[in-house]
Amino acid sequence: MATLEEEFTLSTGVLGAGPEGFLGVEQSDKADQFLVTDGGRTVVLYKVSDQKPLGSWSVKQGQCITCPAVCNFQTGEYIVVHDHKVLRIWNNEDVTLDKVFKATLSAEVHRIHSVQRTEPLVLFSRGAARGLEALLTEPQQNIEAVIPDEEVIKWSEVFMLFKQPVLIFITENHENYFAYVQLCKSHTLSKYTLLLGKQENTVKPNFTARLDGKFISLVSLSSDGCIYETLIPMYSSDTEKNQRLGRALMLKAVVSGGARNGLALTFLDQDHIAVLGPPLPASKDCLSIWNIKFQTLQTSKELPQxxxxxxWYHGEILFMLHGKCLTVIPYKCEVSSLASALGKLKPTQESGTHSMPHFVNWETCSGYELGSCSAEQSKTPRRKKIETNLQPEVPGFKQLLLIIKKDSEKHIEVELRKFLAKSTPDFHTVIGDIVAGLLGRCKAEQSFYPRNCLMQLIQTHVLSYSLCPGLMEIALEHRDVQMLQLCLQQFPDIPESTTCACLKLFLSIADDCLRDITINVESVFDYSDVIQDGEEEMEEQTEIAQNGFSPEDSGCSKDSQQLSKKAGDATQETISFPVxxxxxxxxxxTLLNAVLHSAYSEPFLLPHLKDIPAKHITLFLQYLYFLYLKCSGNATMTLPGKSPPTVSQIMDWICLLLDANFTVVLMIPEAKRLLLNLYNFVKSQISIYSELNKIEVSFRELQKLNQEKSSRGLYSIEVLELF
Incomplete structure (x- = not known):
């Protein structure tokens, strides 16, 4: 999912947006500082977190800045061009641009591009490009014309490909569009004709691009409101000049087809794109984020002004002109995957832990039988193939597979430890083949169960359920709860049926068996001393400290209280509640917490939950209710320990269990008091949220009054009575 956070406006006292907005917003050498260039004479350096300018520089009256200012990341200096040919370079200590370094060039500049790890690149209006250092050595050097006189540059961008700058720019000539790709170090230039369609005659298309393997993915927002993609080769064929490139539909009807102004788009990452424009005819402008992998709208924000x-997009911040003000909108985009689209992803791993790759990148893993990927992914397929044939096999891999087939568990464990120590087990299929060999022998020999070897392989953090589907089944047969817990924590693609099978085992295994198993219980170290023994003490504490929840809420009906007494009498010999x-x-x-953290999709999980015995469902509900009481007693609504379940996970599982087994649970005497307490809790929470909604409405009305009222030079005190 993607989210747009609260927007805010940068100070506009120094800047003045022209009729076409600002020239540009560019990143400086500091992560939180940006250069904003207006359409006239001024460049302002802003610190976004403080929402204030750090410096402002202007050219003299009569001069005009003609391309956005950029930062030279190698030196920390700023560069700008005014009057098309005059280049200025300055730093934070300089006060006025009139006294800084000046160089007059021999040709007009279209744009200066500056990216990390290389010098700035100057793109001239006739298509030639020069590095800044070579240009400053001889400012009046002759600049050749790359494009015909009739063509005009409409858009340009620079990417870094294997430490080499790649420049792409789009030109227009009588409503025909062309793409030029230049590899700056090798000085190779390729030209392509873009087939954008006849409907482009009415409005200019908007472009954005990204690197996609050996292609540049050029994306355009068309006049029909759709987004199209054109794949431009990085290396042109020698036999064909000026190739014609068609386009493919990427997203349909993202903005109104009749819109003519206020349209823009930009890539945020490999799977998300931000679009600016009205979504429907005659509607207001809107900023939206789309998932291009699953063709879905993630979030949107209306722009009434x-x-x-x-x-403009930098890092996780979007910049745009809203009305006459430069508006900043932070955003967040989660990793796009089928699990996030259909179900629920596991929470992000804590910093400092080993990052686990969820999926195999097959494009980078040719020659997998050798046990390692090519170290340099930049090599061409022909070169990769030649080097793959020349490379020796990874030492010990095939020998290890032979050892797995016939030797003892102890010998296999020793050889596996040696293999993992001398190899780099980053390649998924190598580890997958080893696990497959072990599991194949497990099925053939009932007495063979190399537990230590399997635990070593799981801890390489490269396995997934789809890579070794039989692993968890073998662990379930041997009731190996420690291995199952490790799989639940690491595998992102466990089927719901297997998750429920683990849950059944965790609920049914005897305490005597668990006592002899080594399990890290750091995540539940504080569960034992949460609530004092004794029902009266429990009731007194919950009345005070559980976020408005009282098990014996005064708002409950008399029938509920009578039912509570009856349920309490019926369960004196079994289990008494509150917990x-x-x-x-x-x-x-600890084992149940691993299930709570697992990824699932509700439609696929519910049928399997119906197969769990009623007494185990009741026990799991008791545990979930206990966790929720603990969360409710904490002002932050969080549990102690390492990676504890969240409130959302706890409530989701309570709902899942009740949806799947409500009739069965309702017939169990031991669960009646639990259901009543859950009912009273929900009732009290509804009352709390109702009051919070009233407060929210009151504050909104107050905000509207403050916006409508002009309080210039006045001072007043207002008292708002909410109750």
């Missing part, structure tokens, strides 16, 4: 059709302590042991709680 209109825009200039300019959109006075954690209903499961710390080791079992």
């Amino acid at each position: 209109g825009t200039s059709g300019q959109l 006075t302590s954690c209903p499961v042991s710390p080791k079992r709680a």
